Amino acid sequence: MISISVSDDTIKIRGHAGYAPRGQDIVCAGVTAITQTLVESIEGLTGNEIKYDMSPGRVDIEIKDPDEDAQxxxxxxxxxxxxxxxEFPEYVRVEIRNDLDL
Incomplete structure (x- = not known):
């Protein structure tokens, strides 16, 4: 299962979906694609400071004082x-911490 924990300025992603064999897992691929897009978009399209660490089964993202664009x-x-x-509740869980305005 992929666990995504979100707070005001941090995102932590842990685990693998296990939906299909490695290299064929569309759930993992979907989460990975939008995560990488988020990081690259904040770096390239905003003036926000972002720190991140990505490795298989683990992502940590910290965005210092996100402005309106980053938000x-x-x-x-x-x-x-x-x-x-x-769509895949047995493979992905999202936990929102604090009071994010989503």
Whole structure:
């Protein structure tokens, strides 16, 4: 299972979906694609400071004081992961911590 934990300025992703064999897992691929898009978009399209560490089965993202642009990108990320979690609830879980305005 992929566990996604979200707070005001951090995102932590842990695990593998286990939906299909490695290299064929569309659930993992979907979460990975929108996660990488979030990181690259914040780096390339905003002036926000972002720290991240990605390795197989583990992602840590920290965005210092996200501005309106970064918040919009983060909100879009959450829409995407929530859609995946709704479609594949036994493979993806999203936990929102604090009071995010989503």
């Amino acid at each position: 919009l990108l983060m909100d879009s990320f959450f829409v995407g992961v929530e859609m995946i979690a709704d």
